[in-house]
Amino acid sequence: MLSRLPISRVAIAPIAIAFALTTHAQAQSPKLKMTTEIPDAYTAPDSVETSIGALDYFDGVPSPETVKNVYDYLDTSRAVNVYLNSIPALSVNALREGQAAMGADACHKICIWDNLMDSKSILLTGNTSTMYAVGFLNLLKDGPTVVDLPQGMLGILDDMAFQYMVDLGVAGPDKGKGGKYLVLPPGYKGDVPEGYFVVPSKTSGVWVFMRGYLDKSMPIAQAVPAASKNIRSTLKVYPLSTADAPPATEFINVSGKDMHVILPNDYSAFEKLHGLMQTEPESYLGPEARGMMAAIGIEKGKPFAPDARMKKILTDAAAIGNGAARAISYFPRDPGNLTYKDSDAWVTAYADKDTTFTRNGAYRLDPRVLFHFGYICVSPAMAMTVAGKGSDYSMGMLDSEGKVLDGSKTYRLRIPPNPPAKDFWAITMYDTQTRSQLQTDQQFPTKGSQDKGIKTNADGSMDIYFSPKAPAGQEGNWLQTIPGKSWFIALRIYGPEQPWIDQTWRPGEIELVK
The missing domain is CATH 2.60.120.600 (Domain of unknown function DUF1214, C-terminal domain)
Structure with missing residues (x-):
């Protein structure tokens, strides 16, 4: 792929020689005037100043230095685009890695904050007021998987693009009464038994987020263990194939533990994105997104091995992407992210209360970055x-x-x-x-x-x-x-x-x- 070739002095030497010979010949020969005048808007001048330096041409053909500068710019801009557009996927991937590091490396292993979440958990804008329990499904490994939910929960299933799948509990089809959800792998064609809330997935990985509210009629010292007991005693997650003898659900108390589940800001983001792509179907992302990733060397089924030039560009792009995400987060320019129209100080996570991050069918790029860089849990119920x-x-x-x-x-x-x-x-x-x-x-x-x-x-x-x-x-x-x-x-x-x-x-x- 041309944009991924190293643009070195050796690689462009023949072009440079040809360019020099051509410009020398141009200087020695009289210039004939064309009979048809072409407006400047459709031609390239001999030289033009741009934000990436001077771009030089011989009759519209770029000089070797211009070729190098343009390809560097294209690779950088595409990599920044990939970083910003992949923040949702990188965030949910960080949740999966962080939970696995705590021991929750199978669908029946659940992280729970038995004593509520404190500041030891490096997790995007978690709160200290409700009981969290989180898990991950691996549909590629386990096939159809059951989430047997207790009463009185509020939860969500999100896929590996951090897109909403279904609400669990109070806002979901069980209406807070509890019930069995059956999550199906991408493209599943097998039999589907009755008695389940059936949820097809577009991705092999699925994040399971659950929140149990504390009973406000109880003192806090009693409400916290009561909420934990409700989850621990009744929540079950297991592959459908083991329904006759499911493995016992294991709960891992992560209160007060160093748990890290936020996305990286550096070159490693591209490495993690490549790893994530290998676990998901080709249909995981649209052709435009896949093409943009392929342009910087990230493809399913192929190694990610950037050369020194490309690694330098990707490192730079991650730094620019990080800067862009932070500018968007702390100084948003989309008015939909302002809670009050007369104040820049108060910001809302979901621009205009829209969890699809779209307007008139088009993605709102800044609001999507703002949310996924700083927050988690995607559900219409979160913004309603x-x-x-x-x-x-x-x-x-x-x-x-x-x-x-x-x-x-x-x-x-x-x-x-x-x-x-x-x-x-x-x-x-x-x-x-x-x-x-x-x-x-x-x-x-x-x-x-x-x-x-x-x-x-x-x-x-x-x-x-x-x-x-x-x-x-x-x-x-x-x-x-x-x-x-x-x-x-x-x-x-x-x-x-x-x-x-x-x-x-x-x-x-x-x-x-x-």
């Missing part, structure tokens, strides 16, 4: 705001002046009276590097209505402080920051009520105190 049900949230990314939040300084966020949360509200802090919970002396970097120590102002409002040390008298309203690091927050509203939905109630801005 229904009064009194589910949850909704917004991220505070900047201060009231539009500046990046500085961990060495003191900030205040005012929560107006009567937060419109039927169940509860919570503010959780995140690390801008990992988009995971900020690791400080506070195991759970969260404050909210479930905290009994929060002080209320005379008008019913509350002030939450963010600083390295608690302001005097504000220990119960304080979240710790780290000098030399930035941070952002997620404000989650569980059971959002109408004032939140119609924005007649909204939080203040994060204001610099000192």
Whole structure:
């Protein structure tokens, strides 16, 4: 493939000689005038300045240096495109690798946060308020696989493109009553038994995400083990072929453990993408995406072996892609990602509440990058705001002046009276590097209505402080920051009520105190 050939001095030497001879002959010969004038818009000038340097031509034929520069640019731009468009796949692949590293390397092995998730888990914007349990299906290895779900769960199945497959539990076809889901491999043609919620998959890998809400009628010390017991005692995952004698579901408690499940920012992203492509069917991605990957050396059934030139380009492209993802995440330019149209500080994960990342049938590229770089769990239920049900949230990314939040300084966020949360509200802090919970002396970097120590102002409002040390008298309203690091927050509203939905109630801005 021409774009993958090393463009070296040796490779272009014959072209250079021919180009030099031609330009010399041009200089020695009188130039005849063409009888038909061609507008400049359809020709190439002898030289034109561009962002990648001067592009030189002899009568429209590029010089050797121009050929090299153009191919370098094409390979770089295609690699950046592949990186950004593959962030969803890289993210779900990181979940699979990270869960396997904890021991969850088969469908019947489930990671569970028995003591809730704390900041030890490097997982995109996980919260500290609900019980998580996650697993992975390997349909290539196991064939049709059963997820026997307990009552009272909320969950999702997402494929290896991080695309939505089906909701589990309250938002799913079992309506929270529990039931058996049968997940079928890509192109499955075998018999399908009755008695299951049948879910065809386009990919061999399937991420299983489950969340158990804590019973708010119980003290937290009782609600947490009760939620864990419900999941552990009733959840079963196994290959359909073992239905007569399924393996016991194994639960791995990952609370407080160093679990890393976020996507890479460097050259290794392309290596992991190539590995992922080998486990999935050719139909996994469309021809345009496959062609773009093939242009940089990533193809199913072929080794990934870039030469020194191409590896340098891919390393550069990963750095550019990482920079682009972070610019899009912290300074989004799509207005659909702004929670409030008059504030750049508050950001919503799903632009315009759309989990397909499309508009008029076309992908919205920036919103898709923003979501998958910083968040996980793709389901229409995650973006559907229904009064009194589910949850909704917004991220505070900047201060009231539009500046990046500085961990060495003191900030205040005012929560107006009567937060419109039927169940509860919570503010959780995140690390801008990992988009995971900020690791400080506070195991759970969260404050909210479930905290009994929060002080209320005379008008019913509350002030939450963010600083390295608690302001005097504000220990119960304080979240710790780290000098030399930035941070952002997620404000989650569980059971959002109408004032939140119609924005007649909204939080203040994060204001610099000192």
